[in-house]
Amino acid sequence: MISLLSHLSYVAVTCPDVEASVRFYEEHVGLEVVDRIGDDVYLRCWGDYYRYSVVLRPGPEPSLSTMAWRTTSPEALEEAARRIQEAGIEGTWIEGNRIGKAFEFVGPWGHSMTLHWDVEHYKATGDKASAYPDRPQRRSRHLGAPRQLDHITIATSDVDAFAQWYRDVLGFRIMARTVLDEAPISVFSVITTNEKSHDLGVVLDGSTRAGRMNHYAFWVDTREDLLQAADSLLENGVPIEYGPSIHGIGEQNFLYYREPSSLRIELNTGGYRNYVPDWEPQTWTPSLGSNNFYKNSQMPMSMTESFPAADGPSATEEGVPDEIKDALFNPYAKQGNG
Ligand SMILES: [Fe+2]
Numbered sequence: 001m002i003s004l005l006s007h008l009s010y011v012a013v014t015c016p017d018v019e020a021s022v023r024f025y026e027e028h029v030g031l032e033v034v035d036r037i038g039d040d041v042y043l044r045c046w047g048d049y050y051r052y053s054v055v056l057r058p059g060p061e062p063s064l065s066t067m068a069w070r071t072t073s074p075e076a077l078e079e080a081a082r083r084i085q086e087a088g089i090e091g092t093w094i095e096g097n098r099i100g101k102a103f104e105f106v107g108p109w110g111h112s113m114t115l116h117w118d119v120e121h122y123k124a125t126g127d128k129a130s131a132y133p134d135r136p137q138r139r140s141r142h143l144g145a146p147r148q149l150d151h152i153t154i155a156t157s158d159v160d161a162f163a164q165w166y167r168d169v170l171g172f173r174i175m176a177r178t179v180l181d182e183a184p185i186s187v188f189s190v191i192t193t194n195e196k197s198h199d200l201g202v203v204l205d206g207s208t209r210a211g212r213m214n215h216y217a218f219w220v221d222t223r224e225d226l227l228q229a230a231d232s233l234l235e236n237g238v239p240i241e242y243g244p245s246i247h248g249i250g251e252q253n254f255l256y257y258r259e260p261s262s263l264r265i266e267l268n269t270g271g272y273r274n275y276v277p278d279w280e281p282q283t284w285t286p287s288l289g290s291n292n293f294y295k296n297s298q299m300p301m302s303m304t305e306s307f308p309a310a311d312g313p314s315a316t317e318e319g320v321p322d323e324i325k326d327a328l329f330n331p332y333a334k335q336g337n338g
Pocket of ligand 1: 215
């Protein structure tokens with residue numbers, strides 16, 4: 001297949017109190033507002049090459065509104081739309097904010113995706129201009145401010161089928177997956193349109209609610225930036241949900257926290273670059289350290305919450321059968337570390 005998609009370009013989410021979220025992104029994450037159109041607020045990281053990478057829009061609950069990928073060419077956009085329709089999904093052509101004509105569709109597991117070619121290449125002027133000609137804007141003075149958007153991780157009822165559909169229809173490479181030690185159940189996979197381990201993560205969702213997301217992530221340049229961000233968050237009263245630590249899959253350093261709507265934000269750095277076009281995905285298990293390679297701490301149960309909240313009585317243990325709960329969340333207990 002010809003290469004259709006280049007990279008994740010922006011994530012649009014809904015939040016019940018947009019202004020509270022905007023203040024949080026400005027004060028604690030280090031993003032800045034570039035546009036307000038209707039009720040939508042557009043934000044950027046200092047190193048984003050295009051005008052914006054995050055859209056906040058009002059909604060009754062925190063959720064994914066759409067995740068957007070830039071195609072490799074105008075022709076690739078047409079071809080991607082054709083392939084999606086050939087796969088039995090009707091999308092619509094829309095006009096987006098400074099992205100021209102875009103193709104929006106809802107995938108088989110309920111996730112909205114927007115594909116576009118046109119962009120506005122951002123170039124700051126005046127005191128925001130960078131001394132580096134290649135940078136769109138000078139580095140932020142905000143401690144730990146991310147350079148750019150990195151990836152999104154969605155939740156789905158069938159991890160492997162999701163990865164295979166996006167591979168077959170849109171050309172994502174499947175880079176790795178996690179299968180439980182105790183049962184042949186796929187709980188996680190990473191797929192990518194470029195050299196990173198993933199710009200789209202896929203986590204198991206046993207709830208009956210389609211189209212949910214687990215988190216989205218920004219990139220910082222170094223592990224020191226990540227640790228300084230952790231320090232700054234804690235000093236300013238923002239709890240860290242999980243990390244800093246390192247994922248086995250992708251080899252990225254990570255840190256998770258929440259914004260006011262309860263949506264989960266990740267900071268990421270490090271990780272491998274992989275250019276192999278016919279890469280065969282590795283199968284990991286939790287006991288190998290797929291999630292936490294140091295294997296010296298448990299992932300908190302809160303990390304299983306996806307957005308919007310699942311139907312059903314438990315929001316923290318949603319969709320996880322009792323018999324695999326221990327294996328999933330406490331994979332090191334049997335090693336005596338749990
Ligand atoms: Fe992630």
